[in-house]
Amino acid sequence: MKLEFFAIALKNLKKRKLRSSLTMIGIVISIATIFVLVSLSLGLQGAIKEQFRLLGTDKFFIQPRGQLAGPGTGGAVELTEDDIDVIDKVIGVKEIVYFTAASAKIEYKDEVRFAGVGGLPLETINLYIESFSLKLEDGRALGKGDVGEVMIGSQYKNNNFVGSQVSVRDKILINGREFRVKGILQSVGNPADDRLIYMSEDDFRALFDIPRRIDFIIVQIDDGNIEEISERVERRLNSARDITEDTQDFSILTPDELLASFGTILNIITAFLTGIAAISLIVGGIGIANTMYTSVLERTKEIGVMKAVGATNSDITSLFLIESGLLGLTGGILGVLLGVGVGESIEYIAVNQLATTLLIVSTPTWLIVGCLAFAFMAGAVSGTLPAVQASHVRPTEALRYE
Numbered sequence: 291m292k293l294e295f296f297a298i299a300l301k302n303l304k305k306r307k308l309r310s311s312l313t314m315i316g317i318v319i320s321i322a323t324i325f326v327l328v329s330l331s332l333g334l335q336g337a338i339k340e341q342f343r344l345l346g347t348d349k350f351f352i353q354p355r356g357q358l359a360g361p362g363t364g365g366a367v368e369l370t371e372d373d374i375d376v377i378d379k380v381i382g383v384k385e386i387v388y389f390t391a392a393s394a395k396i397e398y399k400d401e402v403r404f405a406g407v408g409g410l411p412l413e414t415i416n417l418y419i420e421s422f423s424l425k426l427e428d429g430r431a432l433g434k435g436d437v438g439e440v441m442i443g444s445q446y447k448n449n450n451f452v453g454s455q456v457s458v459r460d461k462i463l464i465n466g467r468e469f470r471v472k473g474i475l476q477s478v479g480n481p482a483d484d485r486l487i488y489m490s491e492d493d494f495r496a497l498f499d500i501p502r503r504i505d506f507i508i509v510q511i512d513d514g515n516i517e518e519i520s521e522r523v524e525r526r527l528n529s530a531r532d533i534t535e536d537t538q539d540f541s542i543l544t545p546d547e548l549l550a551s552f553g554t555i556l557n558i559i560t561a562f563l564t565g566i567a568a569i570s571l572i573v574g575g576i577g578i579a580n581t582m583y584t585s586v587l588e589r590t591k592e593i594g595v596m597k598a599v600g601a602t603n604s605d606i607t608s609l610f611l612i613e614s615g616l617l618g619l620t621g622g623i624l625g626v627l628l629g630v631g632v633g634e635s636i637e638y639i640a641v642n643q644l645a646t647t648l649l650i651v652s653t654p655t656w657l658i659v660g661c662l663a664f665a666f667m668a669g670a671v672s673g674t675l676p677a678v679q680a681s682h683v684r685p686t687e688a689l690r691y692e
Contacts (some may be wrong), residue, residue, distance in 0.1 A: 314578045316620035320573075321625025321665050324564055325657065326633050331560040332652035333637075337479075338552050348384075349421055350520045352377070352507040352527075367539040369504040376530045382511050387414040387421075389506040392498045398446075398462035401453035407464060409494025412436060420598040421508050422478070429458035429473035429495035436490060443484040444477040451485055464489075465497055473542045480578045483552045487537070516544055575672035579614075611670050618669020629661075 354367040369388075377386055394407045410418055412434045418424075419431060432441050440462070440516065445451040456462065460471050469489065477484050495501055511519045520542050533539060543551075633651035640649035 309331045313580075313617055314624065316573045316575075317618055317621025317627040317665055317668065318628060320568065321622045321661050322628040323663075324568070325629030325661050326651075327560060327563045328657055329629070329633050329651040329653050330636065330649060331556055332654070332657070334649040335553065335556055336652055337650060338556075339549065343454045346515065347545055349508055349510050350516060350523075350542060351548070352509065352523070352540055353505065354540050354544050355538075367503070368561060369507065370502040371504065371525060373509070373530070374504070377507070377509060377524050378521070380523050380526050382514045382522065383509055384512045385510045387411060387417040387508050388504045389418065389501060389508075390494060390503055391505050391607075392494075392500065394465050394487070394498075395463075396452060396487070397466075398452040398455055398460075402608060403452050405451070405487060406482065407489065407494065409489055409491045409498075409500075410474070411491045417510055424478065427474050427475045427476045429471065430471050430488065431559055432488060436472065437493060438469055439472040439489070440464070441473040441475060441488040442471055443475055445481065445484040446478070447474050449484075450667055450675055457688060467497055469493075516578075520544055528599060554658075575618075575668050579672040579675065597610045604677050612674055614673020615666050615670035618672070619662060619666040622665025623671070625665065626658055626661050 292457060325488070352369065352373075354369050374386055374388060377383060389408050389410055391406055391408045393404055396403045396405050410432075412432055415432055426448065427444060429441075432439060442462075448455075456471060456474070458471055458474060461468050463469075463486065464473065475484075489497075509520075509523065524538075524589070526544050527540065528534060528538060628649075630653065633653070636649055637651050640685040
């Protein structure tokens with residue numbers, strides 16, 4: 291009997307193709323929006339987890355609090371090489387690399403751009419390269435004793451960031467001083483990082499007149515508990531800087547803490563955006579309810595005939611619920627298909643035009659099934675009141691209805 295209801299419901303929807311199509315637009319848009327947002331969020335979470343997997347579990351990070359927008363943007367608090375000396379003496383610390391950043395004027399063949407430049411101690415630059423999974427596309431990495439040489443991001447070669455392609459051994463001007471390109475890095479998927487230029491700490495401090503400031507520290511530990519060693523470093527730094535936990539002016543983050551922070555932020559953003567998208571789902575549901583109310587009025591005589599030949603109230607209710615649910619399900623299928631198309635387009639633009647691998651879509655089976663079930667339920671719920679109204683139609687009155 292229920293299969294017959296599905297057949298009747300499909301037949302009724304086909305009779306009203308235009309109205310059904312217009313009714314489903316709200317559902318299609320809302321499901322597509324939810325699908326794209328969640329799939330991009332899942333893809334971003336996967337990309338971040340992969341980066342932390344490559345990072346390993348033997349490193350933690352230290353940076354001053356109060357930086358305006360990350361390394362190189364300055365703030366009221368500074369870390370210095372004195373802090374490096376303190377950290378280096380802590381038991382369990384294996385190796386340290388630190389990074390200082392600034393914005394510079396880049397000139398190449400009469401083209402001028404502005405980009406970030408970072409200074410690193412070349413004695414431990416391999417730890418930095420390992421930490422961020424940097425790989426060379428051309429040339430060699432900077433090494434101890436390299437002066438007047440730089441390592442540049444992939445956009446200088448592959449995206450013509452300075453107007454034309456830069457190659458190994460070419461010379462570029464940074465704040466008016468000439469440097470020779472020793473190595474070109476592969477893309478890391480973030481445009482800002484792919485425009486970074488790396489040089490020795492000595493060259494950096496002389497070029498920017500920054501004698502002591504350090505923006506970011508990476509600490510690698512020997513075998514041991516990373517939480518215990520990071521707490522040990524925290525206590526030593528507090529003592530050396532004459533501060534307490536309440537007045538602490540730096541932060542220490544382990545990989546697990548960083549991953550949890552990113553995950554929390556992503557979940558909040560995804561929930562917020564999904565909530566906004568759900569508003570359109572409510573609008574779509576109202577459209578389905580309106581269509582079903584109209585359908586009840588148009589088919590009052592038909593309902594009377596069905597009741598006269600033995601259809602029960604539950605049969606009538608089921609028929610209209612199935613019909614509204616199919617409206618939602620069809621809208622959900624179209625929404626998922628639209629969402630897949632939009633998601634793939636965003637991914638293609640991100641990878642090929644923006645040179646970032648962070649906007650990668652992830653479409654697990656549970657997301658597709660969940661969106662379809664959600665759409666069906668939204669349709670069915672929206673059709674509940676019209677279905678109940680239809681079941682209460684009296685056969686004698688319905689048969690006289692014109």
